[in-house]
Amino acid sequence: MTSLTHGNGILIFIPDEWENVLNTQNKITINGRICFFEPGDTILIAARRNNVDIPTLCYLKGAIPTGACRICVVKVQGARSLVASCSTPAASEMVVETESPEVVASRKMTIQLLLSNGNHNCAARLSDGRDWTDFQLRVQQDDGNGALCPAWGDCQLQNLAYRYQVTGDRFAGDEKNFPVEDVNPFIVRDFSRCILCGRCVQACNEIQVNEAIDFGYRGAKTKIVAAGDRALKDSDCVFCGECVQVCPVAALMEKDTRFTCRPWETTGIKTTCSYCGVGCQMFLHVKDNRVVRVTGVEDCPPNFGSLCVKGRFGFHFIHSVERLTTPLIRTESGHFRETSWDEALDLVAQRLTKIIKEYGSDSIGVLTSARITNEENYIANKFARAVLKTNNIDHCARL
Amino acid sequence: MAGLAAAFGSGAMTNTIGDIEDADVILITGSNTSENHPVLSAFVKRAVRFGKKELIVVDPRRIKLAGFAGKWLRQNLGTDVAWINGMMHVIIKESLYDRHFVETRTTGFEDLKKNVERYTPEYVEAITGIPAGDLVEAARLYAGAKAASILYCMGITQHTTGTDGVKSLANLAMLCGNLGIRGGGVNPLRGQNNVQGACDMGGLPNVFSGYQKVGDPAVTKKMETAWGMTGLPVKPGLTVTEMVPMAHDGRMKSLYIIGENPLVSDPDLNHAEKSFSHLDFLVVQDIFLTETAKMADVVLPSACFAEKDGTFSNTERRVQRVRKAVSPPGQARPDWEIICDISKRMGYSMSYHCAEDIMEEIAKVTPSYGGITYARIEQEGIHWPCPTREHPGTPVLHEKSFTHGKGVFHAVEYRPPAEVVDEEYPLYLTTGRVIYHYHTGTMTRKTEGLNDRSPECFVEISDTDAGKFDIRDHEVVRIASRRGEISARALISGKAVAGSVFIPFHFAEAAANRLTNAALDPISKIPEYKVCAIRLVKEEV
Numbered sequence A: 001m002t003s004l005t006h007g008n009g010i011l012i013f014i015p016d017e018w019e020n021v022l023n024t025q026n027k028i029t030i031n032g033r034i035c036f037f038e039p040g041d042t043i044l045i046a047a048r049r050n051n052v053d054i055p056t057l058c059y060l061k062g063a064i065p066t067g068a069c070r071i072c073v074v075k076v077q078g079a080r081s082l083v084a085s086c087s088t089p090a091a092s093e094m095v096v097e098t099e100s101p102e103v104v105a106s107r108k109m110t111i112q113l114l115l116s117n118g119n120h121n122c123a124a125r126l127s128d129g130r131d132w133t134d135f136q137l138r139v140q141q142d143d144g145n146g147a148l149c150p151a152w153g154d155c156q157l158q159n160l161a162y163r164y165q166v167t168g169d170r171f172a173g174d175e176k177n178f179p180v181e182d183v184n185p186f187i188v189r190d191f192s193r194c195i196l197c198g199r200c201v202q203a204c205n206e207i208q209v210n211e212a213i214d215f216g217y218r219g220a221k222t223k224i225v226a227a228g229d230r231a232l233k234d235s236d237c238v239f240c241g242e243c244v245q246v247c248p249v250a251a252l253m254e255k256d257t258r259f260t261c262r263p264w265e266t267t268g269i270k271t272t273c274s275y276c277g278v279g280c281q282m283f284l285h286v287k288d289n290r291v292v293r294v295t296g297v298e299d300c301p302p303n304f305g306s307l308c309v310k311g312r313f314g315f316h317f318i319h320s321v322e323r324l325t326t327p328l329i330r331t332e333s334g335h336f337r338e339t340s341w342d343e344a345l346d347l348v349a350q351r352l353t354k355i356i357k358e359y360g361s362d363s364i365g366v367l368t369s370a371r372i373t374n375e376e377n378y379i380a381n382k383f384a385r386a387v388l389k390t391n392n393i394d395h396c397a398r399l
Numbered sequence B: 001m002a003g004l005a006a007a008f009g010s011g012a013m014t015n016t017i018g019d020i021e022d023a024d025v026i027l028i029t030g031s032n033t034s035e036n037h038p039v040l041s042a043f044v045k046r047a048v049r050f051g052k053k054e055l056i057v058v059d060p061r062r063i064k065l066a067g068f069a070g071k072w073l074r075q076n077l078g079t080d081v082a083w084i085n086g087m088m089h090v091i092i093k094e095s096l097y098d099r100h101f102v103e104t105r106t107t108g109f110e111d112l113k114k115n116v117e118r119y120t121p122e123y124v125e126a127i128t129g130i131p132a133g134d135l136v137e138a139a140r141l142y143a144g145a146k147a148a149s150i151l152y153c154m155g156i157t158q159h160t161t162g163t164d165g166v167k168s169l170a171n172l173a174m175l176c177g178n179l180g181i182r183g184g185g186v187n188p189l190r191g192q193n194n195v196q197g198a199c200d201m202g203g204l205p206n207v208f209s210g211y212q213k214v215g216d217p218a219v220t221k222k223m224e225t226a227w228g229m230t231g232l233p234v235k236p237g238l239t240v241t242e243m244v245p246m247a248h249d250g251r252m253k254s255l256y257i258i259g260e261n262p263l264v265s266d267p268d269l270n271h272a273e274k275s276f277s278h279l280d281f282l283v284v285q286d287i288f289l290t291e292t293a294k295m296a297d298v299v300l301p302s303a304c305f306a307e308k309d310g311t312f313s314n315t316e317r318r319v320q321r322v323r324k325a326v327s328p329p330g331q332a333r334p335d336w337e338i339i340c341d342i343s344k345r346m347g348y349s350m351s352y353h354c355a356e357d358i359m360e361e362i363a364k365v366t367p368s369y370g371g372i373t374y375a376r377i378e379q380e381g382i383h384w385p386c387p388t389r390e391h392p393g394t395p396v397l398h399e400k401s402f403t404h405g406k407g408v409f410h411a412v413e414y415r416p417p418a419e420v421v422d423e424e425y426p427l428y429l430t431t432g433r434v435i436y437h438y439h440t441g442t443m444t445r446k447t448e449g450l451n452d453r454s455p456e457c458f459v460e461i462s463d464t465d466a467g468k469f470d471i472r473d474h475e476v477v478r479i480a481s482r483r484g485e486i487s488a489r490a491l492i493s494g495k496a497v498a499g500s501v502f503i504p505f506h507f508a509e510a511a512a513n514r515l516t517n518a519a520l521d522p523i524s525k526i527p528e529y530k531v532c533a534i535r536l537v538k539e540e541v
């Protein structure tokens, strides 16, 4: 059986006997190569399935394509104009070109327009020096920080500017003066860098369905707002951070890491969330032996990239100064004193042995934990039964 | 999850999280999903908004998901068995049930039928407060679905009748043939990250890993051989809710507690505190000096999830990797290493090179984990049962048959909660969580931002009750039950319904469990956290 992942990561199974029939009917030519696609594919998905890279900005897996940014345009033979590959269904016998001169010219124009619009104070915005200094100074004042844009090096727009070798100086720069919103503990919103791709709106409404934000105002004033243009903290927002994860630029950022950590300084370790039973898959981003940021693992069950506020922002306990760092033994006077592992473990072993001798194994109970790993629970179970020789073992999930 | 095990022979979520979007009707009860399992709730919300699926929410509070539900039924606290019986009454009376499934896959239907006869919608309305018409509509909706999924959580289980509640949900699902199919099932949502794993791995008094029975001679023999020892105890042990009172009496001399904080989570906390002080020797192994650790004789510092390798099994039975990202602080060590060291000092050598070695042993002695290896779950977790290395895992349980052959209907009668309101204690209290905190708060309360969003305990009350007891929004009130009292700020909220209040249990300084009732479900031994009688008193100024 073949399976294809569709929409919100739902697996669709295709019986073997259909496969050949489907495949012979679902042929598309991309950049001169014959490729197969699955029913329901857009040109973009068909291309990705065949390892052809088409750049995107607004496309968000799991949401209904909006065709808003036009970066993903491709040339389809016979079509009058370029089409957005993310929202155009693939059809049999279609002939597609993904990097033709027209396509590249169109993408360049799109990128230039986006760059000239807003506080994109990375080197991609302007490089001829005309008003570079003034622009930098103004933006750095807005940011309250002397660095280049906080997404520098981790920005889809910057990547595209580099890939297509364009800067933003083709069009007259447009001032965007949206004040930075940082009055909540987790998320900084800076719409002076927003490219209005709408991914955050889709993430909030179509993926997490928290229905907290939407497009607001019109024309040049257009920005993303929570109901009544209120601060996130006074809205329906539950700080899942899905919008931050999908924002391709620096308009939405984690407060913790804005200007303090760059992606190439961190290593991502894939693991499982330690809070609730959903077991979301997440990356812990580590810098200097500290977890500095958490993101969801995309394309992987059970969460397909989503996290909640606890999983995404609740990691500070790991490096809390209140963590226990040495074994403690209670002294005669009732206070704790720090001790070595050897002393602590000897004491535990002796006392448990003595209690077993005097009162029997069943006078001891072990409470294992829904917080520790399977391996550790197994060891606790083995310890209670094979070493203490009691079945008095339970965990606190009843509680 | 004794109720599910009795019905199907296995007590875990029958279907997967992804399956939820395949259901035509989703019935959620006793789970404030959007706060407790936020990412899972997104599957439900998407199904409703974009998949045009029907959602029925049965909950005493007007929780967020009630706003997504086509039908929100508001039952009186502790009356779950009654409304479920009522739905089955309607479904049987109107012949909406799945005859084929009932005949071929189940036993006990006649008893069930007789039992629910009495539960007419009107009778049920008198007990639960759910209007008869609404109950009938919900019953038709559920029974009419091709695939209907039931999701539930502690709101069902944390009652003296919790096991009955679960059995009733199992009855309902079997009656409509909603088992063994995609989008169906009876799905308990596990509150803590690795409750499923703790149970799977033998962290229970009556079973070894993989639910192999204590006392079964073949199992005893097998484990003794595997572990290279003899004399495994054959009598099932005590549950945590039994251990605590025995500590109080002095019959339990020592507790070894790993990563738990029963001194906030235990029902009737005042009693538990005393019990712990009666112990001869208390060992606590944790990442923080919790309320429980503060009472210990020896405290052992352990590594947290980010500092060790291993696996967790999530609520849908998916075994997933945990990976070490940073080193533990100071001398803290992984829990398994600590236990192995003590074991060695007590004369039994347990030596493993790494967590993966332990998983190899688990796979050898645990049939349902037989095919789990780290290599196989490197990219994506696998759902147990996964008996062999070639087995793909089992997303949907009970496809062809139940674990013990036929599914068993249990005729269950409604019993009122252990404590009911009276003149002195006129309000019902129910407890639970808020989205920004987790369990006893030892982890989440270390993140400033989470505290900023949810800094302190509160008591959520309805407008009506606020008026009746003369309480203003944000005013500090005393909440008293027969067992203790705490203070908290009043929060007048549309989520609360007149007659009952809600308090989150994350806050040690105002621990809701000073109020709750330690009365246990006779089978699951789960305490009745979800309902007790209280009164509200204005704090003297």
Ligand code: SF4
Residues within 6 Å of the ligand: A200, A203, A204, A208, A210, A211, A212, A213, A232, A236, A237, A238, A239, A240, A241, A242, A243, A244
């Ligand atoms: S954090 Fe989550 S709820 Fe808040 S706006 Fe972003 S996506 Fe929506």
Ligand code: SF4
Residues within 6 Å of the ligand: A193, A194, A195, A196, A197, A198, A199, A200, A201, A224, A243, A246, A247, A248, A249, A251, A252
């Ligand atoms: S905030 Fe980010 S994701 Fe949202 S529209 Fe702007 S650029 Fe796109």
Ligand code: SF4
Residues within 6 Å of the ligand: A273, A274, A275, A276, A277, A278, A279, A280, A303, A306, A307, A308, A309, A310, A311, A312, B037, B038, B039, B040
């Ligand atoms: S991120 Fe949230 S929903 Fe996911 S496992 Fe962690 S606590 Fe649960």
Ligand code: FES
Residues within 6 Å of the ligand: A055, A056, A057, A058, A059, A066, A067, A068, A069, A070, A071, A072, A073, A084, A085, A086, A087
């Ligand atoms: S990615 Fe296709 S239009 Fe934006």
